[in-house]
Amino acid sequence: DSGVTQTPKHLITATGQRVTLRCSPRSGDLSVYWYQQSLDQGLQFLIHYYNGEERAKGNILERFSAQQFPDLHSELNLSSLELGDSALYFCASSLGTLNGELFFGEGSRLTVL
Amino acid sequence: EDKVVQSPLSLVVHEGDTVTLNCSYEVTNFRSLLWYKQEKKAPTFLFMLTSSGIEKKSGRLSSILDKKELFSILNITATQTGDSAVYLCAVGGNTGKLIFGQGTTLQVKP
Numbered sequence: 408d409s410g411v412t413q414t415p416k417h418l419i420t421a422t423g424q425r426v427t428l429r430c431s432p433r434s435g436d437l438s439v440y441w442y443q444q445s446l447d448q449g450l451q452f453l454i455h456y457y458n459g460e461e462r463a464k465g466n467i468l469e470r471f472s473a474q475q476f477p478d479l480h481s482e483l484n485l486s487s488l489e490l491g492d493s494a495l496y497f498c499a500s501s502l503g504t505l506n507g508e509l510f511f512g513e514g515s516r517l518t519v520l
Numbered sequence: 521e522d523k524v525v526q527s528p529l530s531l532v533v534h535e536g537d538t539v540t541l542n543c544s545y546e547v548t549n550f551r552s553l554l555w556y557k558q559e560k561k562a563p564t565f566l567f568m569l570t571s572s573g574i575e576k577k578s579g580r581l582s583s584i585l586d587k588k589e590l591f592s593i594l595n596i597t598a599t600q601t602g603d604s605a606v607y608l609c610a611v612g613g614n615t616g617k618l619i620f621g622q623g624t625t626l627q628v629k630p
Contacts, residue, residue, distance in 0.1 A: 409562065440618060449608065450563070450620040463616030497562065504616055508554065511562035 410434065413498050413512035421520055425486040428515045432479055432500030438462070439481040440501075440509060441473055445494040456481055457504045488519045522547045524611050526621035534629050537599050541624045543609030544591040553585055553592050556608040558623070563608055566594070599628045 410433035420426055432439050441453040452465035456475035467473075470488075475481040485492060495516050499509040523546045533539055545553065552570045556563035567576040569585035569592060576583050580599075585592045596603055606625050612618040 442620070449622040450610075452617055452619055455616045455618070457616070465617060465619075507552070508565050508568055509610075509618065510565070513562050 409510040409512065411498060411500050411510050411512035413496075413515050415515055416513065417516045417518075419518045419520065420488060422488055422490060424488050424519075425484065426488065426517065428483040428485070428496050428498075428517075430481045430483070430498030430500075430512060432481070432498075433510050436500035436502050436510070437479065438501045438504055439475055439479070440499045441481070441483050442497040442499065443494045444497060444514075445491075450497065453483070455504075462504055485517070488517075490519050493517055493519045522611070522613065522615075522617060522619045524609055524619050524621035526607075526609050526624050528624060529622065530625040530627070532627045532629065533599055535600060537628075538595065538597045539599060539626060541594040541596075541607050541609075541626070542591060543593070543611075543621055545609075545611040545619075545621075546590065547611045547613040547619065549614040550587065550590075550611065551614055552612050554610045554612075554618070555583055555592070555594050556610065556620075558606040558608055559604075566607075596626075599626075601628050601630055604628045 412431040437458045442450040453467045455463040473483045495514045499511045555566040567583045574585040606623040610620045
């Protein structure tokens with residue numbers, strides 16, 4: 408158990424809908440990273456938050472947004488969902504921003520029908 | 521643009537073999553390179569290599585970092601079926617991004 412909690416574990420929804428994925432980092436970790444893992448691809452970096460502030464953005468679609476709250480949990484919002492958004496979404500946390508060890512949650516599997 | 525390329529993409533060996541996995545990278549202001557193992561679900565951490573730690577070893581696994589040539593290798597000796605997994609390499613600079621390669625799928629046959 409990495410100490411990173413993601414909910415929900417599984418989610419099935421329809422095209423055009425909006426979903427929110429939630430992540431609670433390990434106790435004491437200030438950084439939260441979000442990654443998307445599709446069937447044929449590796450881990451695609453989406454976004455990194457540190458202590459409530461956006462630190463870096465990857466190839467995150469405009470339909471996607473994220474935030475980190477004062478209690479350090481983070482949410483990833485996916486809207487106007489398309490079939491291609493079906494993937495495993497991972498959250499990972501680390502203590503700081505200096506690219507130290509990331510601890511991954513078990514992921515949220517999103518299926519868009 | 522930051523880039524991490526792993527090779528080979530897949531590998532099949534027999535128990536007892538030694539394997540070498542490769543990771544080459546281009547990243548702005550390199551800070552660290554990390555290796556992860558992914559089985560069914562979440563990646564689990566193996567090693568981190570930085571400017572101050574360019575060689576790491578843990579049991580049958582070892583890794584080196586060549587900062588001049590911008591690559592790293594992960595060696596696994598005396599492979600076991602439990603080593604079957606996807607091995608991921610990730611590289612971070614000072615931009616706050618940690619970019620992963622596409623992974624190497626290792627299958628160890630009995």
